[in-house]
Amino acid sequence: MSKQQKTAITPTRVDNFPEWYQQVIKAADMAENAPVRGCMIIKPYGYAVWENMQRVFDDRIKAEGVQNAYFPLLIPLEFISREAEHVDGFAKECAVVTHHRLEKGEKGLQPAESAKLEEPYVIRPTSETIIGDAMSRWIQSYRDLPLKLNQWANVMRWEMRTRMFLRTSEFLWQEGHNAFETAEEAREDALKMLRVYADFAENTLAMPVIVGEKTEDERFPGADATYTIEAMMQDGKALQAGTSHDLGQNFARSMGIRFQGRDGSEAYAHTTSWGISTRLIGGMIMTHGDDDGMIMPPKVAPIHVAIIPVLREDSDAAQILDYCERLSLRLKELGLRVQLDTSDRRTPDKMWDAVKKGVPLRVEIGGREVEAESLTCVRRDLGRESKANYSLEDFTGKVQMLLDEVQAELLRRAKAFRDSRIRDVSSLAEVKALYIEESAAQGAQNGFACADVSILSDPGFEALCKEFSLTPRCLPFEDKGRKVLIGKAY
RNA sequence: CGGGGCAUGGCUUAGUCUGGUAGAGCGCUCGCUUUGGGAGCGAGAGAUCGCAGGUUCGAAUCCUGCUGCCCCGACCA
Numbered sequence: 001m002s003k004q005q006k007t008a009i010t011p012t013r014v015d016n017f018p019e020w021y022q023q024v025i026k027a028a029d030m031a032e033n034a035p036v037r038g039c040m041i042i043k044p045y046g047y048a049v050w051e052n053m054q055r056v057f058d059d060r061i062k063a064e065g066v067q068n069a070y071f072p073l074l075i076p077l078e079f080i081s082r083e084a085e086h087v088d089g090f091a092k093e094c095a096v097v098t099h100h101r102l103e104k105g106e107k108g109l110q111p112a113e114s115a116k117l118e119e120p121y122v123i124r125p126t127s128e129t130i131i132g133d134a135m136s137r138w139i140q141s142y143r144d145l146p147l148k149l150n151q152w153a154n155v156m157r158w159e160m161r162t163r164m165f166l167r168t169s170e171f172l173w174q175e176g177h178n179a180f181e182t183a184e185e186a187r188e189d190a191l192k193m194l195r196v197y198a199d200f201a202e203n204t205l206a207m208p209v210i211v212g213e214k215t216e217d218e219r220f221p222g223a224d225a226t227y228t229i230e231a232m233m234q235d236g237k238a239l240q241a242g243t244s245h246d247l248g249q250n251f252a253r254s255m256g257i258r259f260q261g262r263d264g265s266e267a268y269a270h271t272t273s274w275g276i277s278t279r280l281i282g283g284m285i286m287t288h289g290d291d292d293g294m295i296m297p298p299k300v301a302p303i304h305v306a307i308i309p310v311l312r313e314d315s316d317a318a319q320i321l322d323y324c325e326r327l328s329l330r331l332k333e334l335g336l337r338v339q340l341d342t343s344d345r346r347t348p349d350k351m352w353d354a355v356k357k358g359v360p361l362r363v364e365i366g367g368r369e370v371e372a373e374s375l376t377c378v379r380r381d382l383g384r385e386s387k388a389n390y391s392l393e394d395f396t397g398k399v400q401m402l403l404d405e406v407q408a409e410l411l412r413r414a415k416a417f418r419d420s421r422i423r424d425v426s427s428l429a430e431v432k433a434l435y436i437e438e439s440a441a442q443g444a445q446n447g448f449a450c451a452d453v454s455i456l457s458d459p460g461f462e463a464l465c466k467e468f469s470l471t472p473r474c475l476p477f478e479d480k481g482r483k484v485l486i487g488k489a490y
Numbered sequence: 491c492g493g494g495g496c497a498u499g500g501c502u503u504a505g506u507c508u509g510g511u512a513g514a515g516c517g518c519u520c521g522c523u524u525u526g527g528g529a530g531c532g533a534g535a536g537a538u539c540g541c542a543g544g545u546u547c548g549a550a551u552c553c554u555g556c557u558g559c560c561c562c563g564a565c566c567a
Contacts, residue, residue: 006528026501033559092565160491161565166567242567308526348529353528378527469563
Protein backbone atom coordinates (compact mmCIF):
# COMPACT_ATOMS: atom_id res chain seq x y z
CA MET A 1 0.00 0.00 0.00
CA SER A 2 1.38 3.35 -0.95
CA LYS A 3 -0.20 4.86 2.10
CA GLN A 4 1.89 2.71 4.39
CA GLN A 5 5.07 3.65 2.61
CA LYS A 6 4.36 7.32 2.92
CA THR A 7 7.05 9.14 4.85
CA ALA A 8 6.17 11.50 7.64
CA ILE A 9 8.46 14.16 6.23
CA THR A 10 8.06 15.70 2.79
CA PRO A 11 10.31 16.08 0.90
CA THR A 12 12.63 13.17 1.63
CA ARG A 13 16.33 13.60 2.30
CA VAL A 14 17.24 12.54 -1.21
CA ASP A 15 14.70 14.82 -2.84
CA ASN A 16 15.66 18.02 -1.07
CA PHE A 17 17.92 17.82 1.93
CA PRO A 18 17.74 21.45 3.11
CA GLU A 19 13.96 21.48 2.95
CA TRP A 20 13.79 18.08 4.64
CA TYR A 21 15.89 19.52 7.46
CA GLN A 22 13.49 22.41 8.02
CA GLN A 23 10.51 20.12 7.97
CA VAL A 24 12.02 17.77 10.57
CA ILE A 25 12.47 20.68 12.95
CA LYS A 26 8.90 21.74 12.40
CA ALA A 27 7.46 18.24 12.67
CA ALA A 28 9.34 17.54 15.88
CA ASP A 29 8.26 20.91 17.25
CA MET A 30 11.82 21.87 18.16
CA ALA A 31 12.04 25.45 16.90
CA GLU A 32 10.62 28.12 14.67
CA ASN A 33 11.78 31.32 13.09
CA ALA A 34 11.59 34.42 15.24
CA PRO A 35 10.23 37.80 14.17
CA VAL A 36 13.84 38.98 14.36
CA ARG A 37 16.07 38.55 11.33
CA GLY A 38 18.27 35.50 11.54
CA CYS A 39 17.04 34.53 14.98
CA MET A 40 15.08 31.51 16.12
CA ILE A 41 12.75 30.52 18.89
CA ILE A 42 13.86 27.28 20.47
CA LYS A 43 10.67 25.55 21.55
CA PRO A 44 10.42 23.39 24.68
CA TYR A 45 11.17 20.08 22.95
CA GLY A 46 14.24 21.54 21.22
CA TYR A 47 15.40 23.35 24.32
CA ALA A 48 15.10 20.16 26.35
CA VAL A 49 17.75 18.64 24.06
CA TRP A 50 20.03 21.58 24.77
CA GLU A 51 19.44 21.27 28.51
CA ASN A 52 20.42 17.62 28.38
CA MET A 53 23.56 18.46 26.45
CA GLN A 54 24.40 21.17 28.95
CA ARG A 55 23.95 18.84 31.90
CA VAL A 56 26.21 16.16 30.51
CA PHE A 57 28.86 18.52 29.24
CA ASP A 58 28.86 20.78 32.28
CA ASP A 59 29.59 17.83 34.55
CA ARG A 60 32.34 16.77 32.21
CA ILE A 61 34.21 20.09 32.20
CA LYS A 62 33.85 20.53 35.93
CA ALA A 63 35.70 17.26 36.22
CA GLU A 64 38.48 19.03 34.34
CA GLY A 65 38.62 21.75 36.97
CA VAL A 66 36.71 24.35 34.99
CA GLN A 67 34.59 26.87 36.91
CA ASN A 68 31.47 28.54 35.56
CA ALA A 69 31.06 32.30 35.62
CA TYR A 70 29.14 34.92 33.70
CA PHE A 71 30.42 37.92 31.79
CA PRO A 72 28.44 40.79 30.23
CA LEU A 73 26.59 40.64 26.94
CA LEU A 74 27.98 44.04 25.99
CA ILE A 75 31.63 44.54 25.27
CA PRO A 76 33.33 47.94 25.07
CA LEU A 77 34.16 48.60 21.42
CA GLU A 78 37.69 49.37 22.40
CA PHE A 79 38.22 45.81 23.73
CA ILE A 80 37.34 44.22 20.43
CA SER A 81 39.71 46.49 18.58
CA ARG A 82 42.75 45.52 20.61
CA GLU A 83 43.66 42.27 18.89
CA ALA A 84 44.35 42.98 15.22
CA GLU A 85 43.35 39.63 13.73
CA HIS A 86 40.36 39.44 16.05
CA VAL A 87 39.10 42.77 14.67
CA ASP A 88 39.48 41.59 11.11
CA GLY A 89 37.65 38.41 11.90
CA PHE A 90 34.66 39.80 13.71
CA ALA A 91 34.28 43.49 12.83
CA LYS A 92 32.04 42.76 9.85
CA GLU A 93 29.50 40.80 11.83
CA CYS A 94 29.10 42.77 15.05
CA ALA A 95 25.83 44.25 16.26
CA VAL A 96 26.52 47.57 17.96
CA VAL A 97 24.64 49.31 20.76
CA THR A 98 24.83 53.05 20.27
CA HIS A 99 22.02 54.56 22.34
CA HIS A 100 20.53 54.06 25.76
CA ARG A 101 17.11 55.66 25.40
CA LEU A 102 14.18 55.81 23.03
CA GLU A 103 12.05 58.81 22.35
CA LYS A 104 9.00 59.56 20.25
CA GLY A 105 9.93 60.73 16.79
CA GLU A 106 8.21 61.30 13.48
CA LYS A 107 8.14 57.60 12.73
CA GLY A 108 7.32 56.37 16.21
CA LEU A 109 9.95 55.42 18.74
CA GLN A 110 13.54 56.08 17.77
CA PRO A 111 16.90 56.22 19.52
CA ALA A 112 17.25 59.54 21.29
CA GLU A 113 20.01 61.68 19.85
CA SER A 114 20.64 63.02 23.34
CA ALA A 115 21.20 59.50 24.59
CA LYS A 116 23.99 58.55 22.23
CA LEU A 117 26.75 56.55 23.87
CA GLU A 118 30.17 58.12 23.87
CA GLU A 119 31.69 54.74 23.32
CA PRO A 120 29.38 52.21 21.65
CA TYR A 121 29.13 48.66 22.95
CA VAL A 122 29.39 45.58 20.83
CA ILE A 123 27.04 42.66 21.50
CA ARG A 124 29.52 39.87 22.14
CA PRO A 125 30.33 37.74 19.11
CA THR A 126 32.59 35.83 21.54
CA SER A 127 34.10 36.84 24.84
CA GLU A 128 37.87 36.47 24.63
CA THR A 129 38.39 40.18 25.17
CA ILE A 130 36.10 40.86 28.09
CA ILE A 131 37.16 37.69 29.87
CA GLY A 132 40.77 38.49 29.08
CA ASP A 133 40.27 41.88 30.68
CA ALA A 134 38.98 40.25 33.84
CA MET A 135 41.82 37.76 33.81
CA SER A 136 44.32 40.60 33.59
CA ARG A 137 43.08 41.72 37.01
CA TRP A 138 42.63 38.28 38.52
CA ILE A 139 45.98 36.87 37.53
CA GLN A 140 49.04 38.32 39.19
CA SER A 141 51.21 35.39 40.13
CA TYR A 142 52.01 31.99 38.65
CA ARG A 143 50.13 30.77 41.72
CA ASP A 144 46.92 32.08 40.13
CA LEU A 145 47.44 29.73 37.21
CA PRO A 146 46.03 27.77 35.65
CA LEU A 147 42.72 29.63 35.63
CA LYS A 148 39.92 27.78 33.92
CA LEU A 149 36.64 29.58 33.28
CA ASN A 150 33.55 28.74 31.31
CA GLN A 151 30.33 30.53 30.59
CA TRP A 152 27.06 29.31 29.14
CA ALA A 153 25.83 32.24 27.14
CA ASN A 154 24.26 33.65 24.04
CA VAL A 155 26.39 35.40 21.43
CA MET A 156 25.50 37.32 18.32
CA ARG A 157 27.13 37.33 14.91
CA TRP A 158 25.41 39.21 12.12
CA GLU A 159 25.47 36.41 9.58
CA MET A 160 24.58 36.91 5.94
CA ARG A 161 22.72 33.67 5.61
CA THR A 162 21.13 31.83 8.48
CA ARG A 163 19.78 28.33 9.01
CA MET A 164 17.97 27.09 12.09
CA PHE A 165 20.38 25.76 14.69
CA LEU A 166 23.26 25.61 12.18
CA ARG A 167 23.82 29.29 11.80
CA THR A 168 21.64 31.86 13.49
CA SER A 169 22.52 35.43 14.30
CA GLU A 170 22.09 34.75 17.97
CA PHE A 171 23.05 31.35 19.28
CA LEU A 172 23.62 29.60 22.59
CA TRP A 173 26.93 28.05 23.47
CA GLN A 174 29.50 27.44 26.10
CA GLU A 175 32.76 29.26 25.80
CA GLY A 176 35.64 28.09 27.89
CA HIS A 177 38.60 30.35 28.54
CA ASN A 178 41.69 28.95 30.21
CA ALA A 179 44.96 30.64 31.11
CA PHE A 180 48.32 28.93 31.72
CA GLU A 181 51.85 29.60 32.68
CA THR A 182 53.52 27.95 29.71
CA ALA A 183 52.95 27.51 26.00
CA GLU A 184 53.09 23.73 26.37
CA GLU A 185 50.31 23.72 28.97
CA ALA A 186 48.09 25.84 26.76
CA ARG A 187 48.67 23.68 23.75
CA GLU A 188 48.00 20.54 25.74
CA ASP A 189 44.85 22.08 27.15
CA ALA A 190 43.52 23.01 23.73
CA LEU A 191 44.14 19.45 22.60
CA LYS A 192 42.60 18.00 25.73
CA MET A 193 39.41 20.02 25.39
CA LEU A 194 39.18 18.87 21.79
CA ARG A 195 39.32 15.29 23.00
CA VAL A 196 36.57 16.10 25.48
CA TYR A 197 34.50 17.41 22.58
CA ALA A 198 35.18 14.37 20.44
CA ASP A 199 34.19 12.10 23.29
CA PHE A 200 31.03 14.13 23.91
CA ALA A 201 30.05 14.10 20.24
CA GLU A 202 30.61 10.39 19.78
CA ASN A 203 29.47 8.98 23.09
CA THR A 204 26.71 11.38 24.03
CA LEU A 205 25.39 12.58 20.68
CA ALA A 206 26.30 9.43 18.71
CA MET A 207 27.88 11.75 16.17
CA PRO A 208 31.19 10.44 14.87
CA VAL A 209 33.79 13.15 14.38
CA ILE A 210 37.21 13.55 12.87
CA VAL A 211 39.61 15.42 15.09
CA GLY A 212 42.26 17.57 13.54
CA GLU A 213 43.80 20.96 13.10
CA LYS A 214 42.46 23.75 10.96
CA THR A 215 44.56 25.11 8.15
CA GLU A 216 45.88 28.64 8.60
CA ASP A 217 43.06 30.11 6.51
CA GLU A 218 40.38 28.46 8.61
CA ARG A 219 41.87 29.43 11.94
CA PHE A 220 40.03 31.46 14.61
CA PRO A 221 40.96 35.14 14.34
CA GLY A 222 43.71 35.70 16.84
CA ALA A 223 44.61 32.06 17.44
CA ASP A 224 47.97 30.38 16.96
CA ALA A 225 46.22 27.11 16.26
CA THR A 226 42.62 26.01 15.93
CA TYR A 227 41.65 22.42 16.53
CA THR A 228 38.33 21.08 15.35
CA ILE A 229 35.94 18.18 15.39
CA GLU A 230 34.38 17.69 11.97
CA ALA A 231 31.26 15.64 11.40
CA MET A 232 29.69 14.49 8.15
CA MET A 233 26.01 15.09 7.57
CA GLN A 234 23.78 12.77 5.57
CA ASP A 235 24.16 14.91 2.47
CA GLY A 236 27.91 14.45 2.67
CA LYS A 237 28.62 17.96 3.83
CA ALA A 238 30.94 18.74 6.70
CA LEU A 239 29.82 20.34 9.92
CA GLN A 240 32.36 21.96 12.20
CA ALA A 241 30.93 20.66 15.43
CA GLY A 242 33.27 22.21 17.96
CA THR A 243 36.54 24.09 18.10
CA SER A 244 39.34 24.55 20.55
CA HIS A 245 41.90 27.31 20.12
CA ASP A 246 45.45 27.71 21.31
CA LEU A 247 45.59 31.49 21.54
CA GLY A 248 49.25 31.61 22.49
CA GLN A 249 50.05 34.96 24.11
CA ASN A 250 48.08 36.98 21.58
CA PHE A 251 45.15 37.86 23.79
CA ALA A 252 47.32 38.00 26.89
CA ARG A 253 49.34 40.73 25.20
CA SER A 254 46.37 42.73 23.95
CA MET A 255 44.41 42.41 27.20
CA GLY A 256 47.37 42.64 29.55
CA ILE A 257 47.21 39.21 31.20
CA ARG A 258 50.57 39.32 32.98
CA PHE A 259 51.91 37.44 35.94
CA GLN A 260 55.05 37.20 37.95
CA GLY A 261 56.73 33.86 37.31
CA ARG A 262 58.57 31.43 39.51
CA ASP A 263 61.84 33.23 38.83
CA GLY A 264 60.36 36.60 39.67
CA SER A 265 60.22 37.84 36.10
CA GLU A 266 57.05 39.12 34.50
CA ALA A 267 55.45 37.09 31.72
CA TYR A 268 52.31 36.95 29.60
CA ALA A 269 49.94 34.08 30.18
CA HIS A 270 49.15 31.54 27.50
CA THR A 271 45.42 31.19 26.90
CA THR A 272 43.00 28.85 25.20
CA SER A 273 39.35 29.09 24.29
CA TRP A 274 36.93 26.39 23.26
CA GLY A 275 33.27 26.25 22.34
CA ILE A 276 30.33 24.15 21.28
CA SER A 277 26.93 25.52 20.45
CA THR A 278 23.29 24.84 19.68
CA ARG A 279 24.61 24.05 16.20
CA LEU A 280 25.14 20.56 17.57
CA ILE A 281 21.37 20.11 17.67
CA GLY A 282 21.26 20.76 13.93
CA GLY A 283 24.14 18.36 13.53
CA MET A 284 22.24 15.64 15.36
CA ILE A 285 19.22 16.14 13.16
CA MET A 286 21.28 15.86 9.99
CA THR A 287 23.23 12.91 11.34
CA HIS A 288 20.43 10.75 12.71
CA GLY A 289 17.14 11.94 11.22
CA ASP A 290 15.34 9.88 8.59
CA ASP A 291 12.41 10.41 6.24
CA ASP A 292 10.00 9.98 9.16
CA GLY A 293 11.64 12.75 11.16
CA MET A 294 14.02 13.05 14.05
CA ILE A 295 15.78 10.19 15.79
CA MET A 296 17.08 11.22 19.21
CA PRO A 297 20.17 9.64 20.68
CA PRO A 298 18.91 8.34 24.05
CA LYS A 299 21.56 10.15 26.08
CA VAL A 300 20.12 13.56 25.18
CA ALA A 301 16.59 12.56 24.20
CA PRO A 302 14.02 14.69 26.06
CA ILE A 303 11.83 11.60 26.17
CA HIS A 304 13.31 8.10 26.41
CA VAL A 305 10.06 6.20 26.35
CA ALA A 306 6.72 7.34 24.96
CA ILE A 307 3.87 5.34 26.41
CA ILE A 308 0.82 5.27 24.18
CA PRO A 309 -2.41 3.89 25.57
CA VAL A 310 -4.39 2.13 22.89
CA LEU A 311 -7.99 2.71 23.82
CA ARG A 312 -10.74 1.03 21.86
CA GLU A 313 -14.41 0.95 22.35
CA ASP A 314 -14.32 -2.59 23.68
CA SER A 315 -11.53 -1.89 26.13
CA ASP A 316 -11.51 -0.75 29.72
CA ALA A 317 -9.94 2.69 29.44
CA ALA A 318 -9.54 3.23 33.17
CA GLN A 319 -7.78 -0.08 33.56
CA ILE A 320 -5.41 0.57 30.64
CA LEU A 321 -4.58 4.06 31.82
CA ASP A 322 -3.95 2.79 35.31
CA TYR A 323 -1.59 0.16 33.94
CA CYS A 324 0.19 2.86 31.89
CA GLU A 325 0.57 5.04 34.96
CA ARG A 326 2.14 2.19 36.89
CA LEU A 327 4.55 1.47 34.06
CA SER A 328 5.40 5.14 33.74
CA LEU A 329 6.16 5.33 37.43
CA ARG A 330 8.40 2.27 37.38
CA LEU A 331 10.37 3.59 34.42
CA LYS A 332 10.76 6.96 36.08
CA GLU A 333 12.10 5.19 39.15
CA LEU A 334 14.76 3.76 36.87
CA GLY A 335 15.75 7.33 36.06
CA LEU A 336 14.20 7.41 32.62
CA ARG A 337 12.43 10.31 30.96
CA VAL A 338 8.95 9.07 30.24
CA GLN A 339 5.98 10.60 28.52
CA LEU A 340 2.56 9.07 28.91
CA ASP A 341 0.36 10.43 26.16
CA THR A 342 -3.05 10.85 27.73
CA SER A 343 -4.24 13.40 25.21
CA ASP A 344 -7.57 12.67 23.59
CA ARG A 345 -6.14 12.44 20.10
CA ARG A 346 -6.44 9.32 18.01
CA THR A 347 -3.96 6.55 18.65
CA PRO A 348 -2.27 6.69 15.21
CA ASP A 349 -1.67 10.40 15.62
CA LYS A 350 0.04 9.83 18.94
CA MET A 351 2.25 7.22 17.35
CA TRP A 352 3.31 9.47 14.50
CA ASP A 353 3.99 12.18 16.99
CA ALA A 354 6.45 9.96 18.81
CA VAL A 355 7.99 8.94 15.50
CA LYS A 356 8.49 12.50 14.27
CA LYS A 357 9.93 13.59 17.60
CA GLY A 358 12.39 10.73 17.42
CA VAL A 359 11.56 9.22 20.80
CA PRO A 360 13.91 6.20 21.03
CA LEU A 361 11.37 3.75 22.43
CA ARG A 362 7.65 3.72 21.85
CA VAL A 363 5.54 1.55 24.10
CA GLU A 364 1.99 0.62 23.16
CA ILE A 365 -0.44 -0.56 25.78
CA GLY A 366 -3.90 -1.82 24.99
CA GLY A 367 -6.28 -4.40 26.39
CA ARG A 368 -4.07 -7.26 25.21
CA GLU A 369 -1.02 -6.00 27.08
CA VAL A 370 -2.90 -5.30 30.27
CA GLU A 371 -4.32 -8.78 30.30
CA ALA A 372 -0.94 -10.41 29.73
CA GLU A 373 0.95 -8.05 32.07
CA SER A 374 3.08 -7.17 29.08
CA LEU A 375 3.78 -4.35 26.66
CA THR A 376 4.60 -3.79 23.02
CA CYS A 377 7.74 -1.81 22.25
CA VAL A 378 9.05 -0.37 19.00
CA ARG A 379 12.54 1.04 18.48
CA ARG A 380 12.57 4.33 16.57
CA ASP A 381 15.89 3.57 14.91
CA LEU A 382 14.72 0.24 13.52
CA GLY A 383 11.13 1.15 12.77
CA ARG A 384 7.99 -0.93 12.94
CA GLU A 385 9.84 -4.13 12.06
CA SER A 386 11.29 -4.03 15.55
CA LYS A 387 7.91 -4.30 17.23
CA ALA A 388 8.30 -6.74 20.09
CA ASN A 389 6.34 -7.93 23.09
CA TYR A 390 7.87 -7.99 26.57
CA SER A 391 6.56 -8.97 29.93
CA LEU A 392 6.54 -6.05 32.33
CA GLU A 393 9.33 -7.56 34.40
CA ASP A 394 11.41 -8.36 31.38
CA PHE A 395 11.05 -4.87 29.99
CA THR A 396 11.96 -2.96 33.12
CA GLY A 397 15.04 -5.16 33.35
CA LYS A 398 16.01 -4.60 29.74
CA VAL A 399 14.93 -1.07 28.97
CA GLN A 400 18.26 0.54 29.74
CA MET A 401 19.96 -2.01 27.56
CA LEU A 402 17.55 -1.26 24.74
CA LEU A 403 18.35 2.43 25.01
CA ASP A 404 22.05 1.65 24.99
CA GLU A 405 21.52 -0.39 21.86
CA VAL A 406 19.73 2.47 20.15
CA GLN A 407 22.56 4.79 21.12
CA ALA A 408 25.15 2.34 19.78
CA GLU A 409 23.22 1.68 16.59
CA LEU A 410 22.96 5.38 15.79
CA LEU A 411 26.70 5.80 16.18
CA ARG A 412 27.44 2.65 14.18
CA ARG A 413 25.21 3.79 11.35
CA ALA A 414 26.59 7.29 11.24
CA LYS A 415 30.14 5.99 11.27
CA ALA A 416 29.45 3.52 8.47
CA PHE A 417 27.86 6.25 6.39
CA ARG A 418 30.74 8.62 6.93
CA ASP A 419 33.45 6.09 6.28
CA SER A 420 31.80 5.06 3.04
CA ARG A 421 32.03 8.64 1.84
CA ILE A 422 35.65 9.47 2.49
CA ARG A 423 37.79 8.83 -0.58
CA ASP A 424 41.54 8.88 -0.78
CA VAL A 425 42.73 11.00 -3.65
CA SER A 426 46.26 11.62 -4.83
CA SER A 427 45.92 14.59 -7.13
CA LEU A 428 43.98 17.70 -7.88
CA ALA A 429 42.56 16.00 -10.94
CA GLU A 430 41.22 13.19 -8.80
CA VAL A 431 39.51 15.63 -6.45
CA LYS A 432 37.93 17.28 -9.43
CA ALA A 433 36.89 13.97 -10.95
CA LEU A 434 35.34 12.96 -7.65
CA TYR A 435 33.14 16.02 -7.32
CA ILE A 436 32.21 16.14 -11.00
CA GLU A 437 31.11 12.55 -10.78
CA GLU A 438 29.23 13.18 -7.59
CA SER A 439 27.44 16.24 -8.81
CA ALA A 440 26.39 14.47 -11.98
CA ALA A 441 24.92 11.56 -10.06
CA GLN A 442 21.23 11.45 -9.33
CA GLY A 443 20.54 12.98 -5.93
CA ALA A 444 24.24 13.61 -5.54
CA GLN A 445 25.48 13.33 -2.00
CA ASN A 446 29.06 14.32 -1.72
CA GLY A 447 31.57 13.34 0.86
CA PHE A 448 35.12 14.13 1.86
CA ALA A 449 38.27 13.78 -0.16
CA CYS A 450 41.42 12.90 1.71
CA ALA A 451 44.58 14.16 0.06
CA ASP A 452 48.24 14.72 0.80
CA VAL A 453 48.77 18.14 2.45
CA SER A 454 50.95 19.19 -0.44
CA ILE A 455 47.71 19.70 -2.38
CA LEU A 456 47.16 22.88 -0.36
CA SER A 457 50.09 24.56 -2.10
CA ASP A 458 49.10 23.33 -5.54
CA PRO A 459 48.55 26.43 -7.70
CA GLY A 460 45.19 25.14 -8.92
CA PHE A 461 43.82 24.24 -5.51
CA GLU A 462 42.13 27.50 -4.70
CA ALA A 463 40.32 27.69 -8.03
CA LEU A 464 39.13 24.13 -7.68
CA CYS A 465 37.80 24.83 -4.21
CA LYS A 466 35.92 27.79 -5.53
CA GLU A 467 34.49 25.88 -8.45
CA PHE A 468 33.03 23.13 -6.25
CA SER A 469 32.50 25.11 -3.02
CA LEU A 470 35.09 23.04 -1.24
CA THR A 471 37.15 23.94 1.78
CA PRO A 472 39.94 22.17 3.59
CA ARG A 473 38.16 20.90 6.68
CA CYS A 474 41.14 19.88 8.76
CA LEU A 475 44.41 18.04 8.97
CA PRO A 476 43.31 14.90 10.82
CA PHE A 477 45.48 13.94 13.80
CA GLU A 478 45.33 10.32 12.81
CA ASP A 479 47.32 11.15 9.69
CA LYS A 480 49.83 13.11 11.74
CA GLY A 481 49.36 16.24 9.68
CA ARG A 482 50.32 14.58 6.42
CA LYS A 483 46.82 14.50 4.98
CA VAL A 484 44.12 17.08 4.54
CA LEU A 485 40.40 16.43 4.49
CA ILE A 486 38.47 18.39 1.89
CA GLY A 487 34.74 18.80 1.56
CA LYS A 488 31.73 21.02 1.21
CA ALA A 489 30.73 22.56 4.48
CA TYR A 490 27.87 24.11 6.41
C1' C B 491 27.09 41.56 -0.09
C1' G B 492 26.13 39.40 -5.57
C1' G B 493 22.39 36.14 -8.55
C1' G B 494 17.45 33.94 -8.62
C1' G B 495 12.53 33.19 -6.42
C1' C B 496 8.52 34.40 -3.08
C1' A B 497 5.12 37.45 0.21
C1' U B 498 -3.06 36.24 0.10
C1' G B 499 -6.88 33.17 7.46
C1' G B 500 -2.36 29.19 11.88
C1' C B 501 0.03 26.36 7.36
C1' U B 502 0.15 25.31 1.88
C1' U B 503 -1.77 28.05 -1.79
C1' A B 504 -5.73 29.75 -6.37
C1' G B 505 -6.75 34.45 -8.15
C1' U B 506 -2.24 39.08 -10.46
C1' C B 507 -0.81 38.80 -17.26
C1' U B 508 -6.49 40.93 -19.07
C1' G B 509 -8.43 46.10 -12.06
C1' G B 510 -14.96 45.24 -10.17
C1' U B 511 -14.01 44.30 -3.38
C1' A B 512 -11.22 36.82 -1.99
C1' G B 513 -11.77 30.76 -3.11
C1' A B 514 -9.72 25.92 -1.87
C1' G B 515 -6.95 22.08 0.89
C1' C B 516 -4.78 21.12 5.57
C1' G B 517 -5.13 22.69 10.63
C1' C B 518 -8.61 24.71 14.47
C1' U B 519 -13.79 24.59 17.28
C1' C B 520 -18.46 21.72 18.06
C1' G B 521 -21.35 17.07 17.20
C1' C B 522 -21.77 11.91 15.77
C1' U B 523 -19.25 7.54 14.07
C1' U B 524 -14.10 6.05 14.83
C1' U B 525 -9.11 4.75 17.31
C1' G B 526 -3.12 -1.57 17.38
C1' G B 527 1.18 3.09 11.77
C1' G B 528 -1.46 9.73 9.70
C1' A B 529 -10.14 8.30 9.98
C1' G B 530 -15.21 9.67 7.87
C1' C B 531 -19.53 12.79 7.69
C1' G B 532 -22.03 17.30 9.16
C1' A B 533 -21.87 22.25 11.16
C1' G B 534 -18.78 26.58 12.43
C1' A B 535 -14.85 30.34 13.53
C1' G B 536 -10.92 32.61 11.19
C1' A B 537 -7.97 37.53 5.90
C1' U B 538 -7.87 45.48 6.86
C1' C B 539 -4.27 40.15 0.39
C1' G B 540 4.01 42.04 3.76
C1' C B 541 4.57 47.78 4.64
C1' A B 542 4.26 52.95 2.68
C1' G B 543 3.01 56.03 -1.19
C1' G B 544 0.84 56.69 -6.22
C1' U B 545 -2.66 55.86 -10.68
C1' U B 546 -8.13 54.96 -10.85
C1' C B 547 -15.10 55.83 -9.92
C1' G B 548 -12.87 51.28 -8.03
C1' A B 549 -6.38 47.95 -6.56
C1' A B 550 -4.61 41.34 -3.92
C1' U B 551 -4.22 42.69 -9.26
C1' C B 552 -1.04 48.40 -12.43
C1' C B 553 3.39 52.00 -10.95
C1' U B 554 7.35 53.64 -7.26
C1' G B 555 9.92 52.88 -2.81
C1' C B 556 10.76 49.85 1.46
C1' U B 557 10.82 45.41 4.53
C1' G B 558 10.99 40.28 5.37
C1' C B 559 11.62 35.09 3.96
C1' C B 560 13.60 30.95 0.85
C1' C B 561 17.37 28.89 -2.64
C1' C B 562 22.48 29.35 -4.93
C1' G B 563 27.44 31.76 -4.09
C1' A B 564 31.16 34.69 -0.85
C1' C B 565 31.79 34.78 5.09
C1' C B 566 31.26 32.03 9.51
C1' A B 567 30.22 27.87 15.57
